[in-house]
Amino acid sequence: MRLKLSQWTLYMCASSRVTLDAVADAAGVSRITVSRAFSNPERLRQDTLDHVLRTASELGYRPKRAPVSTKDAPRTRRIGVVSPDMDNPFFGRIASSINRLGFEEDIDIVMYDSFESEAQESRIIHRLIAQNVDAIILSVISSDVMYQTRQPQWLKALETARIPLILVDREVNVPHFGGVYIDNLDCGYQAGRWMIDQSIRDVLVVSGPSDSLVSIGRTSGIREALGSAAQIDVRYADFTMTPAYHLMKQRLQEAPPPQGIIGINNQISLGILKACAEQKLYPGRGITLFSIDEVALADVFGMHIPCMRLDTDEMAARALSMALQATRHDVGGGTRMIVRGKLKP
Template identity: 40%
Template sequence: MKKVKLSDIAKMAGVSSITVSRALSTPEKVKADTCEKIQKIAQELGYIPNLMAKGLKSRSNTIGVIVPTIINPFFASAVKSIIRSANKTGYNCLFFTSDESQKIEQNAVNTLISYNIDGIIIAVISEDENYTPAYFSTLEKLHVPVVLLDRHIEAPHICGVYLDNVDSGYKLGKEVLLNNYQRVLIVSGSANSKVANSRLAGLKMAAEETHSNTIIDVIKADFNTQLAKELVQDYLSQHKPDAIIGLNNQITLGALEASVSHHYQLGADIHFYSIDEITTAKHFGISIPCIRHDVEEFGYHAVTQLIRAIESEQCDKLSDIIIRGTVVK
């Protein structure tokens, strides 16, 4: 197969080779539409950046980390754990946030490749079954191992480190239903989120096992605080639940804010439960029973699995690691 050169991409894009080089290494220096066009052509042609194509002559002892956001305390803590674990084993980390943007995610991967990273830990922007970013095939060609974090997709990777979301929903559901509430509102993630649907399935499993007569309402909020707040505000204009369950910390915060805006007394008029710990609950004057995940363990396993692949110089499939949460009252 003929090696793809910068000049090949430049010819197809109608630009100079210098512009192509900038678009692939420092995309912020190129007009957005031109950059997007060049990157798309490069992906279609299977272009491999020169630094890596020269044979991965030596390790950089650097791993890349990409997460959607650090506003969510879960991802912020996971990144801290990854960096600590990597440093203990002599590896440095280059860290990026994708801001839930496919374009930013792609640029982050391109940058990491240009820095000759040894492997990547990534929480992708989407769990949609049709989401298979082109950079995965590029990384596979370059023999750069990838560990998926939290979100699973069908793409080349050596393993994933995931939460047991069904178990989390089930455990929290059991805790909530012990109280025999008349009406419970579950604020979930988006309809196509595997994480949200798994947690919801666990909650429903708990309800079926307990033969509960509790009325359970479900609204979808896409793991977004502002959207959760707006949707719960609308819901509270028509219904008054005894309890609200947020399927992650950002959703729960939005539900809390909505309830405050309706002048409900938190923990008395409405009880709250969350998958993920709400570290700011004290600011609302309440404690919130939740499912707590050991994020330190989460990051440790991601680093351990990645380094196993790097240092064995193989990208053979490793076993996924599943982390279970615990109920904290």
């Protein structure tokens, strides 16, 4: 469906403000179709919407905002928020905190879940560009090396629209105004030290992907803390529950359970718990489990799981503050804000 833009169209768009009619002409659709893409996107087929938004992005078109009611009335700011998995309590809590803070500050928060899908992530960002948001707070679907090497599909469109980007939790090498990140090395180090303090000398670490910056940081911290004082076995899965479950199940079939187990995040820890429960092994009764990131509601089931508690409220506040700052400045900066986890023994 996509049409190649003519040299004349590109010249005319570069020489003046891009109009809605120019986008319609370049996309080969009606003016009302382009208008709907920006005002009522749900009324268009997904392939038509994607085509119109992509064409508009290539031309550098940005819709005009509706005028405010009085001359001096402040315009309500609009911030887009994209989470990779709101079912994950960590990302769900960040999104909820941003939403609450936005309401308190009279900021429109437009929130989406990318469902850990690269195609969905790209579609969402193009949609936020179409909605003319002032800034985007994004937790990318992946921080692995391959994702960064090939560069995400939405990057060029976001740069063209000059919408500031704020990264949260997962750091990637793309132009952005700033980011709020967890001190992953310190989280791993404190987890490893806790194991040493419990006189545990045999530690299994269930990690996310081996090329993820989060995995690298946390496993490096664990190794540094354990040193030669404990035997360490690092096994790589994903940041979701099911792969961790299968990995742990396989490990329990190989040999007796290790003295200590560290789950790199809460979803991995849930996968570990599921596999161990099938073997009638529970925290304090057959296994010693430490989770980097709190396992929600574990105490309801009588489980005490020591963890690194990550302050999602602080991360949300810093990310929103950075986004608002970005709306008052040109895109750029790359400021890094680091949030340290707190040991909850």
